Amino acid sequence: MDLLNAIVALANFVLIPAVAYGSQLALGALGVTLIYGILRFSNFAHGDTMAFGTMVVVLVTWWLQSLGISLGPLPTALLAIPFGIAATAVLVLATDRAVYRFYRKQKAKPVILVIVSIGVMFIYNGLTRVILGPDDQRFADGERFIISAREFKAMTGLSEGLAIRTTQGITVVTAIIVVALLFWFLNRTRTGKSMRAYSDNEDLALLSGINPEKVERVTWLIVAALITVAGVLYGLDKSYKPFTYFQLLLPIFAAAIVGGLGNPLGAILGGFVIAFSEVGITYAWKKVLGYALPDSLAPDSLVQLLSTDYKFAVSFVILVIVLLFKPTGLMKGKAV
Amino acid sequence: MSGEPFLIGDSMTGGYGKSGPDILHDCTIAVERGEIAVIVGPNGAGKSTAMKAVFGMLNLRQGAVRLDGQDITELSPQARVRKGMGFVPQTSNIFTSMTVEENLEMGAFIREDDYRKTMEQVFELFPILREKRAQAAGELSGGQRQQVAVGRALMTQPKVLMLDEPTAGVSPIVMDELFDRIIEVARTGICILMVEQNARQALEIADKGYVLVQGANAHTGTGKDLLADPDVRRSFLGG
Numbered sequence: 001m002d003l004l005n006a007i008v009a010l011a012n013f014v015l016i017p018a019v020a021y022g023s024q025l026a027l028g029a030l031g032v033t034l035i036y037g038i039l040r041f042s043n044f045a046h047g048d049t050m051a052f053g054t055m056v057v058v059l060v061t062w063w064l065q066s067l068g069i070s071l072g073p074l075p076t077a078l079l080a081i082p083f084g085i086a087a088t089a090v091l092v093l094a095t096d097r098a099v100y101r102f103y104r105k106q107k108a109k110p111v112i113l114v115i116v117s118i119g120v121m122f123i124y125n126g127l128t129r130v131i132l133g134p135d136d137q138r139f140a141d142g143e144r145f146i147i148s149a150r151e152f153k154a155m156t157g158l159s160e161g162l163a164i165r166t167t168q169g170i171t172v173v174t175a176i177i178v179v180a181l182l183f184w185f186l187n188r189t190r191t192g193k194s195m196r197a198y199s200d201n202e203d204l205a206l207l208s209g210i211n212p213e214k215v216e217r218v219t220w221l222i223v224a225a226l227i228t229v230a231g232v233l234y235g236l237d238k239s240y241k242p243f244t245y246f247q248l249l250l251p252i253f254a255a256a257i258v259g260g261l262g263n264p265l266g267a268i269l270g271g272f273v274i275a276f277s278e279v280g281i282t283y284a285w286k287k288v289l290g291y292a293l294p295d296s297l298a299p300d301s302l303v304q305l306l307s308t309d310y311k312f313a314v315s316f317v318i319l320v321i322v323l324l325f326k327p328t329g330l331m332k333g334k335a336v
Numbered sequence: 337m338s339g340e341p342f343l344i345g346d347s348m349t350g351g352y353g354k355s356g357p358d359i360l361h362d363c364t365i366a367v368e369r370g371e372i373a374v375i376v377g378p379n380g381a382g383k384s385t386a387m388k389a390v391f392g393m394l395n396l397r398q399g400a401v402r403l404d405g406q407d408i409t410e411l412s413p414q415a416r417v418r419k420g421m422g423f424v425p426q427t428s429n430i431f432t433s434m435t436v437e438e439n440l441e442m443g444a445f446i447r448e449d450d451y452r453k454t455m456e457q458v459f460e461l462f463p464i465l466r467e468k469r470a471q472a473a474g475e476l477s478g479g480q481r482q483q484v485a486v487g488r489a490l491m492t493q494p495k496v497l498m499l500d501e502p503t504a505g506v507s508p509i510v511m512d513e514l515f516d517r518i519i520e521v522a523r524t525g526i527c528i529l530m531v532e533q534n535a536r537q538a539l540e541i542a543d544k545g546y547v548l549v550q551g552a553n554a555h556t557g558t559g560k561d562l563l564a565d566p567d568v569r570r571s572f573l574g575g
Contacts (some may be wrong), residue, residue, distance in 0.1 A: 190441075190445075193434070193438055193441060193442065194442065194445060196431070196433065196434060196438075197431050197434060197438075197442045197445075200431040200432060200433045200434060201428055201430070201431050201432070203425070203428065204425070204428060204429065204430070204431065204488075205431075205442070206413075206414060207413060207414065207417065207423060207425075208417075208442050208443055208445045208446070208488070209414060209417060209418070209445045209446035209492075210442070210445055
């Protein structure tokens with residue numbers, strides 16, 4: 001039995017990756033939940049909006065790299081994020097004006113908007129593939145590790161290493177900053193409060209003189225920022241591939257629904273619930289258990305509940321369980 | 337025009353939607369400055385509809401609405417709020433997920449000037465709201481929620497306050513208290529137009545009462561006159 005090594009192995013293979021992944025999901029889910037709460041539909045184009053925003057950041061990063069501009073130990077992509085946000089904002093605002101507004105005027109049912117957003121999804125999907133292609137792209141540069149496994153072993157003398165990648169550190173720090181800014185905006189500013197009021201009670205908000213067009217515009221701007229940041233963080237941490245981003249739609253939606261649709265705090269909680277479940281269930285626990293249990297009980301098999309190929313099933317199962325037993329999500333959201 | 341009431345919905349005929357059947361038939365509702373006017377009548381008489389017509393929430397086929405002598409028939413409800421009309425809907429009249437203070441702030445959304453003084457006045461009128469200012473409005477009791485709703489409407493400093501069944505679903509004690517507060521609001525010079533189920537209590541505080549039947553004026557008079565009218569007593573007040 002060696003608890004210290006067990007804890008280090010657990011942190012290295014489960015806790016740290018799950019916290020980083022959870023932060024990325026939380027940022028994505030915040031976008032979904034804002035659109036659901038304020039524009040009142042489930043935006044299926046969310047994953048491909050993320051792919052688009054990240055694509056712009058990848059292109060601008062390459063351009064900056066070709067100019068020899070870098071951030072030293074930090075990834076150059078951080079410098080390119082504002083460009084990505086601006087391009088994504090233009091894209092979603094143009095889409096809103098050309099597509100969604102038409103259906104809003106007709107007071108179309110949410111399910112129609114969902115179908116419309118699937119159409120938008122295919123268009124974004126094609127747009128990204130035409131511009132950058134469907135392949136894997138690497139755009140991370142700078143220092144790879146904050147602390148590498150070898151350094152950690154040398155420092156502590158433990159047989160297990162603990163590695164913290166720069167991208168994981170950046171993910172968590174950025175997510176905290178972005179979420180803090182978002183909550184400050186929603187709770188402290190007049191425009192943010194008017195967005196909450198509009199989400200809470202549309203008729204009364206109109207009666208109070210809140211301009212729905214402005215609320216909708218600001219919502220799209222915030223969503224563009226959230227989703228671009230989420231996409232870049234995911235891309236830096238893992239890799240950028242449009243199809244993977246499309247697939248991220250599922251865990252992101254699961255996170256938003258598990259947390260309670262329309263509830264920003266819930267989206268964050270949901271992001272971490274999904275991330276920890278996904279990582280925890282697809283991780284092979286043999287090593288951690290080997291350290292934590294007495295030798296006689298040490299497992300022979302991998303103790304992996306599900307192969308990583310099935311990771312999306314985890315979000316699905318959690319989603320079904322929550323919808324069956326707590327349809328409004330863990331934190332009170334709107335019923336789906 | 338002098339001599340005309342401050343707010344009047346004059347000979348209103350109309351219904352919901354563009355082609356919906358008429359609900360109001362030549363119905364007239366008016367409020368004088370500083371007075372309380374109450375609309376009563378049996379279920380389905382079109383009381384709330386009459387009030388919504390005055391507020392511009394349905395299309396009038398005939399008739400007009402005038403505020404302080406100005407024709408506002410074509411204005412949207414939002415535009416009427418800017419003209420000085422405050423409206424408290426019967427249901428969903430607060431932002432449940434927001435704090436009491438934020439509800440009042442949202443009430444003052446159209447104001448560019450400093451509204452803290454008005455908020456102070458609302459807190460003086462409804463002291464319980466000051467106590468619960470940081471609490472989510474949805475967590476309050478029925479009577480307190482109505483106070484938030486009225487407070488929100490007062491934040492625009494309206495000249496007319498329109499209340500759609502403010503005492504629906506609250507206990508008799510709370511109802512008395514709400515009526516007291518409404519009288520206090522009227523004393524500050526705001527006219528009040530109110531739809532009420534509790535006809536007897538409402539008429540007792542009313543300067544003017546309108547009894548509607550099937551979307552038309554059946555009886556009109558001062559609150560006292562209507563309470564004394566044997567016809568009105570027999571048909572609505574239970575003898």
